[in-house]
Amino acid sequence: MKPSYDSSSDAELIALLRDEDHNAFTEIYRRFWDKIFVLAFNRLKDQAEAEEIVQEVFLSLWKRRETLQVQYSLNTYLSTAVKYQIINRQSRNYLKTQSDLSLASLPEQGIDSTQLWFSERELKRQLDYHVEQLPEKCRLVFKLSRELYLSNAEIAQQMGVTEKAVEAHITRALKVLKGKLHFGIPLISYLLSK
Known part of the structure; x- marks a missing residue:
């Protein structure tokens, strides 16, 4: 018997999607596209960019x-996925702007792109080092959030703590990293996405 997609629950659609059911994917797209587009547009104020994020x-x-x-x-x-896509995009734009500003201040002969790659790599290495120095619970929450893209609620459930505790750990981690690395949160987010 063919499933009735428009009356299927989220869990049923996910199960069908795991089995490569294109109709389940189409139903998810139909059901949620408008909602997450509005979310992206409200944050970006740019229709084309919001559509790209949703896609x-x-x-x-x-x-x-x-x-x-x-x-x-x-x-x-x-x-949550839309929010992370927006953060990643803004971080890439921030890093590009910072690179453009740095390039503009260089002498006429310019800069080797390899040098820029090594600079970014070094920043990422420093970030990884400082993340590992965070207190254990703080580090675990931060990694679940920024590397596995779990929501605060998912992390709270997995670790048996409140969402407020999760938020506090993430805020603490970002504050420590910003202080140790001397650059802003958008660049930290960008480097974490590499």
């Missing part, structure tokens, strides 16, 4: 369908 989120959803872990709702999962 990237759905492309990622399809690529990760076999290993997809959604503990609450698809709406929460997709909304």
